Amino acid sequence: MSAEMDALVRGVNDKLEALEATLHDLGGVRGRCAAEDGSVTAEVDADGALTGLWLAESVATRPPAEVSRLILWAARRAAAEATAQRARIIAGLNDALISKNVGGDPDSA
Numbered sequence: 001m002s003a004e005m006d007a008l009v010r011g012v013n014d015k016l017e018a019l020e021a022t023l024h025d026l027g028g029v030r031g032r033c034a035a036e037d038g039s040v041t042a043e044v045d046a047d048g049a050l051t052g053l054w055l056a057e058s059v060a061t062r063p064p065a066e067v068s069r070l071i072l073w074a075a076r077r078a079a080a081e082a083t084a085q086r087a088r089i090i091a092g093l094n095d096a097l098i099s100k101n102v103g104g105d106p107d108s109a
Helices: 003-027 057-061 064-099
Strands: 030-034 040-045 050-055
Touching: 003 064, 030 064, 040 064, 050 064
Parallel strands: none
Antiparallel strands: 030 040, 040 050
């Protein structure tokens, strides 16, 4: 193969590795937030889906509306944390794809 073809193949392989690493990292994204008193803890994944909810025994003494507000608050905060993690991972992918541009010209195909 020519040096140009070798560079092209290397660039494509680098991008594939960056994509695979991103998928792996996204699979590990978790946002977790606990109420200040520890009575409610929520965990979400990279998509914002609730993956865990922990309630302390102390919530049994609180009105249901208060408990539901705490759950929603913790879930929103956990989702915000997961979103921030996901954004950092995607930004890293974007940087990797731009810096390892195949052919050197962003408009080349």
